[in-house]
Amino acid sequence: MLKDSELIQIRRDLHKIPELGFQEVKTQAYLLSIINELPQEHITVETWKTGIFVKVEGQDPKKTIGYRTDIDGLPLTEETRYPYASTHEGQMHACGHDFHMTIALAALESLAHQPADNHIVFMFQPAEEGPGGAEPMLRSEPMKRFKPDVIFALHIAPELPAGVVSSRPGLLFANTSELFIDLKGQGGHAAYPHLTKDMIVAGSFLVTQLQQIVARRVDPLDSAVITVGKITSGSVQNIIAEQARLEGTIRTMSPQAMDRVKVEIEKIVAGIEIAHDCSATIDYGSNYYQVENNPDYVDKFAAIAKDSGVTYREASAAMTGEDFGYLLKEIPGFMFWLGVDSQSGLHTSHLAPKEEALAIGARLVVNGLRQL
Ligand SMILES: [Zn+2]
Ligand SMILES: [Zn+2]
Incomplete structure (x- = not known):
């Protein structure tokens, strides 16, 4: 030794x-x-x-x-x-x-x-x-x-x-997955919001809605966490943002809950695309079992x-x-x-x-x- x-x-x-x-x-x-x-x-x-x-x-x-x-x-x-x-x-x-x-x-x-x-x-x-x-x-x-x-x-x-x-x-240890969501809309003058698709507003709705998954879609006895740890969007105070990027992580106590959470995220993101007239992509990065x-x-x-x-x-x-x-x-x-x-x-x-x-x-x- x-x-x-x-x-x-x-x-x-x-x-x-x-x-x-x-x-x-x-x-x-x-x-x-x-x-x-x-x-x-x-x-x-x-x-x-x-x-x-x-x-x-x-x-x-x-x-x-x-x-x-x-x-x-x-x-x-x-x-x-x-x-x-x-x-x-x-x-x-x-x-x-x-x-x-x-x-x-x-x-x-x-x-x-x-x-x-x-x-x-x-x-x-x-x-x-x-x-x-x-x-x-x-x-x-x-x-x-x-x-x-x-x-x-x-x-x-x-x-x-x-x-x-x-x-x-x-x-x-839990099941984990990275989460990256990119939103793309239409930027423009801060005083003409009706001519734009504001991705700061869309991204903010999205963060709030993601919380519903844990609260209302996952079995309370089968815990999950969705954390958005970083948002990047916008360039200056008087321009409506054309893009937003949310970066986060998902954690669950079972592989089934991980699958469920991802399906729910995809549904919510599809809803955001319709409601905010934007396009979105989701990337789960690296996943651990x-x-x-x-x-x-x-x-x-x-x-x-x-x-x-x-x-x-x-x-x-x-x-x-x-x-x-x-x-x-x-x-x-x-x-x-x-x-x-x-x-x-x-x-x-x-x-x-x-x-x-x-x-x-x-x-x-x-x-x-x-x-x-
Ligand atoms: Zn480490
Ligand atoms: Zn380590």
Whole structure:
């Protein structure tokens, strides 16, 4: 097992070089530099785009256990002032994927020296934050050779103390979809509204009407969220706007609710086109399938966590999204939260996970891979 100081060094090296989805070139090279130094006797390494598959042959295999880490950073300017802060301007490991990679490397190092009974496959997956790497990696050619029978992954949890992990059987993360709606009408002089089709008015109606979907179209016991986070329209105070763009996100607790919400959005947008005499286009951008944990594996994992001296807590489901859901759609398994005790949350410029959680996570993942 790597020493605590080695884990911290790897994490800091990776933290300095965050890269966006499918641009993780330096990250991939760094990961390979560590992987290539391991004993190669039992391992097979194959790259896929900016990702990597590594298989460790088991000693007495009954199945293949998969472990996935995401490897990308976010388009965010770091404000931590750490000496090992991001050296890539405007990019940061603000979702803890530097932690995730370090823990995966630590587990791989342990297994490469001393293989488990079962085969183990590590997936270093690009582009979790967008446009989504899990689904294409699942459909990739190398996956045919590496496909595991069970798979798990972790995500850091800033709100939990180090030494605590949590998960739950069933739904952990929501179905998510981006939402982009473009409206096009007829601009003109602010004093002659009757000669124009005002897209600020149309866009405002649309935002209000979208709220009705959650309130009146989705089963209250099957929650949904529609958030419009950004509107762009208009150029100056005395010109009626010709275009409007709404950008938002949809979150639901079931894939059926996601389908329902989209149908309702399309109906409302069609109504806006008629009522406001404009044309509209809808783009759902990237979509993530829900993270649905297998109850039996969650139970086994909870027991392994307790045996590893880690406190296990039952999590509640969250409306956040994770493209790991695509892997769990086809391969049974689970995701768990690893406590890292940071005042600042995920996707913030001050995220500061406690590095003592690295060794805790690494030990737990190794035990999971050896015992599941
Ligand atoms: Zn994230
Ligand atoms: Zn993340």
